[in-house]
Amino acid sequence: MAAFHLSQHPHAGADPRRLLHRLTVASLLSVLCFSMVYLLTGCRESELADNFDIKPPARDFPASGSGWAHEGNGTGAVRESRDRAGMESNSSGKEWTATRRLPQALIIGVKKGGTRALLEFLRLHPDIRALGSEPHFFDRHYARGLDWYRSMMPKALDGQIVMEKTPRYFVTVDTPARVHAMSQDVKLIVVVRDPVTRAISDYTQIISKTPDIPPFETLAFKNRTTGQIDSLWSPLWIGLYAQHMERWLAWFPRSQIHLVNGERLISDPAGELGKVQDFLGLQRIVTDKHFYFNKTKGFPCLKKPEGSSKPHCLGKTKGRTHVSIDKEVLQKLRDFYKPHNQRFYQLAGQDFGWQ
Incomplete structure (x- = not known):
């Protein structure tokens, strides 16, 4: 019976081997497909991880609207900008960190001494944020309070110095104490010139507005x-620098x-x-390459900044x-x-050579 069964079904013994072969091939294919899926999934996850890597936004450090290109390894804004080189910029990054702060430096005088020129020159520095107008807070608007004063200041990033200029501060009696109440560490800048020349310049400005005044x-x-x-008389009184300086020295160290x-x-x-940049603790970024002397006006002007078609000089006044x-x-x-x-030279520690 057994012999008959084998003779009638010559391939019956091969069926288990064929089945085993098919199972082996199927297993290998399953392993291969699983491996391919694993590899593809792993690469995709890696790609997703790269794409969703969260980086801090690059900060935008404007040069106070000056349009100048700045060189050198600067402090504060300049250094941080370079440290973050290659990172994607984010136009809103500045808004996340810029805040309005009370000034850390003041140009307090003197009128017709060159305060406007100094302010405009300093605004070239990327680490300085300066208010363009004169707020007259400590002499005229003190009752408005420090919150109002702060709201007048330009927004500034960490590391930038906020400053303003109001020449009347130097000669106003109550101002030193008021400034001291705001900050004992504020840095004060005074531009002085020959008091006789200053008085004539002051009078020249006055007569341009009120031509009918006496000689x-x-x-x-x-x-x-x-x-x-x-x-x-105000044009002469302002030039009594020693008198005004003594009042400031009663509140602030020299x-x-x-x-x-x-x-x-x-x-x-x-x-x-x-020297001013040194005093403020800043790198000397504003240098002689930024200036040329305008013979018509008789004072220095700024060379043509990037993005501008002409040099920048102070106004007609x-x-x-x-x-x-x-x-x-x-x-x-x-x-x-x-x-x-002579008294002022002693207080200042330097001789200005006015004759």
């Missing part, structure tokens, strides 16, 4: 015959007050700006031709200021 010689003297100077030579700000703007003053009057004014200047 300079009439206003400068209480009695022209006796030669008694009217030291309370090390927190930087004096800018107004004459040298014209003849060597880069040199004076370098700057560089006016001074009114002509009698030489005898000039000499009387120099004699009047001489002891005041």
Whole structure:
């Protein structure tokens, strides 16, 4: 019976082997497909991980709207910008970190000394954020409070110095105490120039607005015959630098007050700006490459910044031709200021050489 069964079904013994072969092939195919799916899935997950890697937004560090290209390894904004090189920029990143803060530095004077020029030159620095207008907070609007004052300031990033300029601060009696109440560490900058030249410049500005006022010689003297100077007339009173300086020194150490030579700000703007940048603890980014001397106006202007078609000079109100003053009057004014200047040199620790 067994022999008959085998003769009738010659391939019956091969069926288990065929089935085993098919099972083996199927298993190998399953392993191969599983491996391919695993590899593809793993690559995709890696790709997704790369695509969704969350990076901090790159910060935008504008040069206070100046349009200048800055060089060197700067501090604060410049250094951080370079540290984050290659990262995608995020236009809203600046808004996440920029805040309005009370100023860390003030240009407090003096009127017609060169404060506007100094402010415009300093605004080239990427680590300085300066208010363009004069807020007159400490002399006129103090009752509005520090919150109002802060709201006037430009937004600034960490590492940037916020500053403003109001020349009237230097001569206003209550201002030193008020500034001290805001900050004992604030840095103060005063631009001074020959008080006789400053007074004439001040008068020249006044007469451009009110041409009917009396002549300079009439206003400068209480009695022209006796030669008694009217030291309370504002253009002359502002030039009593020692008197005003003593009031500030009663509240702040000399090390927190930087004096800018107004004459040298014209003849060597880069040199004076370098000292100011040192005083503020900043790298000297604003240098002589930024300036040229405008012979028509008689003072330095800024060379053409990137994105601008022409150089930048201060407005028409700057560089006016001074009114002509009698030489005898000039000499009387120099004699009047001489002891005041000597006292100021002692307080300042330097001789400005005014004759």
